Amino acid sequence: MRRVYxxxxxxxxxxxxxxxxxxxxxxxxxxxxxxxxxxxxxxxxLAEHLKGGAILINDIGYSVTTSKHIGQIxxxxxxxxxxFSSKVLINEVLxxxxxxxxxxxxxxxxxxxxxxxxxxxxxxxxxxQQYAKENKITKIKWSNSNVIKVKIDKRSKxxxxxxxxxxxxxxxxxxxxxxxxxQRKKAKKEKAKQNKLIKNYRDGKSNFVRLDYDLLSLRYDNxxxxxxxxxxxxxxxxxxxxSQNVKISLEExxxxxxxxxxxxxxxxxxxxxxxxxxxxxxxxxxxxxKALYIGCHKIKFSEIQRLAKDLKKVIKLLTPxx
Numbered sequence: 001m002r003r004v005y006x007x008x009x010x011x012x013x014x015x016x017x018x019x020x021x022x023x024x025x026x027x028x029x030x031x032x033x034x035x036x037x038x039x040x041x042x043x044x045x046l047a048e049h050l051k052g053g054a055i056l057i058n059d060i061g062y063s064v065t066t067s068k069h070i071g072q073i074x075x076x077x078x079x080x081x082x083x084f085s086s087k088v089l090i091n092e093v094l095x096x097x098x099x100x101x102x103x104x105x106x107x108x109x110x111x112x113x114x115x116x117x118x119x120x121x122x123x124x125x126x127x128x129q130q131y132a133k134e135n136k137i138t139k140i141k142w143s144n145s146n147v148i149k150v151k152i153d154k155r156s157k158x159x160x161x162x163x164x165x166x167x168x169x170x171x172x173x174x175x176x177x178x179x180x181x182x183q184r185k186k187a188k189k190e191k192a193k194q195n196k197l198i199k200n201y202r203d204g205k206s207n208f209v210r211l212d213y214d215l216l217s218l219r220y221d222n223x224x225x226x227x228x229x230x231x232x233x234x235x236x237x238x239x240x241x242x243s244q245n246v247k248i249s250l251e252e253x254x255x256x257x258x259x260x261x262x263x264x265x266x267x268x269x270x271x272x273x274x275x276x277x278x279x280x281x282x283x284x285x286x287x288x289x290k291a292l293y294i295g296c297h298k299i300k301f302s303e304i305q306r307l308a309k310d311l312k313k314v315i316k317l318l319t320p321x322x
Contacts, residue, residue: 009072012037016077018049030069036141037073039066045142047073052135054081058142060092081131088128090158091148093121097165105180115169122166207245213291213298215243216307218314238314240307244297248280250311257308260292265301 003023005011008030014023015032024031029040035049046069047057055077061067074082086092100114100121107114132138132151142148152159168174200206201215209215219241240248256279263269270287277284282295290301 008069009076012069012072012076015047016055016073016080029065039069046070047077048140048142050083050131050135050140051137052081052131054083054131056083056085056088056140059084059086083124083128083131085142087121087124089142089148089150090125090152090162093125094158094162097121097162101165102183105183118169119166122162125162201243207241207243209243211243213300213303214246216299216303217241217243218307218310242297242299246280246282246297252279253307254311257304257311260301260304261308265290265305 001020005014005023005025008025008027011023011025011030011032014020015037022031022033030046031038036045037047038044039046040063044062044066045058046066047055050056055073057070057073057077059070059074061070086096097118100118104111104114128150129152138149138151139147140150154160168178194211197206197209198211198215201209202217204217204219217240218238220238238250240250240253242248256277259274259277260270263273267287267290270284270292274284275286279294282297285293285295287293292299292301292304
């Protein structure tokens, strides 16, 4: 019996119609063994024949080719009862519904669409649960060979959460209020976490903080003091450090600050006169929304001004009095 076929579409049709026990395409990125179809390897199960004659399709694609395979198996198996993982497996349905719920309070024209999408998802999930019950399907091996529960215990926390969301859709004000409170708590928690990271950086306890802008600090070279013993000025042991772990010499930093101060932190003047200037290996690209963009780094004017104050204090302390 033939085992290797010229394209993936042929393999999909063979699998969908259960014509033979195994087959693969020439590029070996689509193949099946008995009731399981794979894309690129055993780590990604693309589809599985279920008891009762239905087919479960994994429609969460990770690549262009896998997305193509999903479309092909969907078309090849259209004569069968089809279930798609994103609409029937609780580990995929619940996060999707939660995400839709969080969109509702901010929605203006699509609120009704989000509500209907939640109801449709829940309905697909319930239909699959009934199918699993009738055909005594409790577990299956899925992506990455993980064994997942198919028939969900109605006493489970996940199932109760799904039901609660759907039931509360009839009183959307309650759901919106809960979502807003949850978002507020989440934002507060994230803010506290961010503030802690910033404090650790300010205190010199960390060299890297992932924010949408860079922090700046003035640091002292303790690690390489043996290489600095002959430096004529103590201030040469200082350098400017960014929260993206970039080092800038004191001189370069001072020059950049002088430019910004000379142009009075005016974005239009900075863009006209400083765009293209170098700071170390980096080029000033623009000033926008009270921030300076240097290469891929964004530094707020307020952060630069904060550093300028620290620099002036240090320079004053280290400058000898005649």
